Amino acid sequence: MSLLAREVIGVIDTEGDCAEWSFPAEPGAVRNARAAVRGQLHTWHLDTLGDLAALLVSELVTNSLRHATGPIGVRLVRPVSLPDVLLVEVSDPLPDPPRERVAHPEDESGRGLQLVAHSSRRWGTRPGEAGKTVWFELAVPG
Numbered sequence: 001m002s003l004l005a006r007e008v009i010g011v012i013d014t015e016g017d018c019a020e021w022s023f024p025a026e027p028g029a030v031r032n033a034r035a036a037v038r039g040q041l042h043t044w045h046l047d048t049l050g051d052l053a054a055l056l057v058s059e060l061v062t063n064s065l066r067h068a069t070g071p072i073g074v075r076l077v078r079p080v081s082l083p084d085v086l087l088v089e090v091s092d093p094l095p096d097p098p099r100e101r102v103a104h105p106e107d108e109s110g111r112g113l114q115l116v117a118h119s120s121r122r123w124g125t126r127p128g129e130a131g132k133t134v135w136f137e138l139a140v141p142g
Contacts, residue, residue, distance in 0.1 A: 016077060016078045016079045016080040016081075017044060017076075017077070017078040018075065018076065018077045018078075019036075019040045019075070019076045020073060020074065020075040020076070021033070021036050021073070021074050021075075022071045022072070022073050022074075023061070023071065023072045023073075023074065024071060024072075025064070025065055025068065025069050025070055025071065025072055025092075026065075027065070029061055029064075029065060029072055030058050030061045030062055030065070033057050033058070033061045033072070033074050033090075034054040034057060034058055036074065037050070037053050037054050037057050037074065037076065037088070038050045038053075038054050040076055041053060041076070041086075044078065046086065046140065048141055049086055049138055049140070049141075052119060052138060053076075053086070053088055053138060055115070055119075056088065056115065056116050056119060056120065056136060057074060057088060057090060059112035059113075059115055059116060060090035060112065060116065060134050061074065061090055062112065063098055063112055063113075063134075064090060064092035064094070067092075067094055067096075067098075068092040068093055068094035068131070069093070070092065070093035070131075071092075071093070072090065072091070072092050073089070073090065073091035073092070073133075074088075074089070074090055074091075075087075075088070075089040075091070076088055076089075077089070078140070083140065084139060084140050084142065085121070085137050085138070085139065085140060086137065086138045086139075086140050087135060087136075087137055088135065088136055088137075088138065089133050089134070089135040090133070090134050090135075091128060091131060091132065091133040091134075092131050092132065093130055093131040094131055094132065095127060095131055095132055096132070097125040097127075097132055097134075098113055098125065098134060099113075116134075116136050119136075120136035120137055120138055121136075121137040121138065121139055122136065122137050123135060123136035123137070124136075
């Protein structure tokens with residue numbers, strides 16, 4: 001994959017460590033996704049990324065629950081070609097990409113994508129065969 005393609009769509013190869021789950025679009029999906037992400041990162045000895053990754057996954061899974069029906073996929077990838085990167089993806093069956101918006105201080109929602117944008121190295125979306133994927137990258141400590 002060219003560097004330009006990687007910059008536009010995020011890392012999509014699965015060479016390296018990979019873990020993925022599918023959760024029903026039910027309220028417990030957020031809690032279950034957080035637990036799965038924390039557990040896998042512990043297995044990979046990446047506990048230092050657990051809190052941040054779980055928080056950002058919570059935001060994206062919550063967005064999926066609010067706007068989509070059907071299963072929500074979560075995937076973690078440690079690409080062989082980028083050992084200092086953890087790729088996190090959340091997929092749902094809704095094809096519309098999320099929109100980052102400015103939340104006012106009194107708003108009770110609308111900050112999830114801002115949090116993802118400010119807390120990750122990079123983030124983006126890409127269309128899928130049946131829906132979309134929102135992805136972000138976290139730096140793996142050296």
